[in-house]
Amino acid sequence: VVSGISTKGTFKSFAPASAYALNYSNGNVGINLASTQKPSRLTIDESCDILVAKEADYLADAEGNVVVDGLYFKRMFSVVKVALNGPATLNGEKVQKFSLTAPTETVLTGRAAINLSTATVENWTISNNAVTAIYTTDAPAFGGTDGLDNVVWLVVNPCTIASGAKVVLAGETAGYTFSKDLVFPQS
Numbered sequence: 001v002v003s004g005i006s007t008k009g010t011f012k013s014f015a016p017a018s019a020y021a022l023n024y025s026n027g028n029v030g031i032n033l034a035s036t037q038k039p040s041r042l043t044i045d046e047s048c049d050i051l052v053a054k055e056a057d058y059l060a061d062a063e064g065n066v067v068v069d070g071l072y073f074k075r076m077f078s079v080v081k082v083a084l085n086g087p088a089t090l091n092g093e094k095v096q097k098f099s100l101t102a103p104t105e106t107v108l109t110g111r112a113a114i115n116l117s118t119a120t121v122e123n124w125t126i127s128n129n130a131v132t133a134i135y136t137t138d139a140p141a142f143g144g145t146d147g148l149d150n151v152v153w154l155v156v157n158p159c160t161i162a163s164g165a166k167v168v169l170a171g172e173t174a175g176y177t178f179s180k181d182l183v184f185p186q187s
Contacts, residue, residue, distance in 0.1 A: 002068060007060040011071060012116040013053040016046050028113045028122055033077060035109040035128045039153050040138040048155035050076040054119040074119045080154040082169060084142045086178070091143030093173035098152045099132040101168040108156040124157070131156050163187050
């Protein structure tokens with residue numbers, strides 16, 4: 001229930017506000033998607049995970065209150081989950097840094113113009129083909145519980161990786177560095 005606003009209008013919503021970059025005259029907003037993220041084992045970095053609600057008209061009741069019904073938020077960017085599996089010698093090693101690097105023409109992070117009326121990404125003004133998670137606390141570890149303790153999370157722009165393109169996953173623990181190349185057989 002929302003009070004203290006005009007009797008009718010349109011909701012335009014996105015979260016978190018800290019990601020807001022600039023206002024566009026066409027009704028879109030600019031959102032910054034960070035290339036360096038600081039997730040924990042249980043959450044991803046909220047400065048990267050952008051939620052946008054489609055525009056929704058509202059009309060106040062006789063008391064001047066607005067009941068928001070059917071306002072749905074859409075996650076604007078993809079969440080990438082990487083499970084840490086390796087030799088037993090790595091068990092217990094906590095990840096301090098983990099990165100995903102795609103081919104140079106791939107846009108993983110940057111500034112996006114988001115159309116609030118349709119909750120879609122209109123275009124990108126900054127390109128970055130790499131995204132890095134830096135863990136300070138609650139880091140994932142090799143040999144941890146599957147799906148929880150051993151998972152790295154990254155937030156990236158939804159994109160298509162071309163057939164045959166190489167994506168590099170790399171990371172660091174206190175005692176080791178590691179990397180893995182992935183080649184997609186099809187887009």
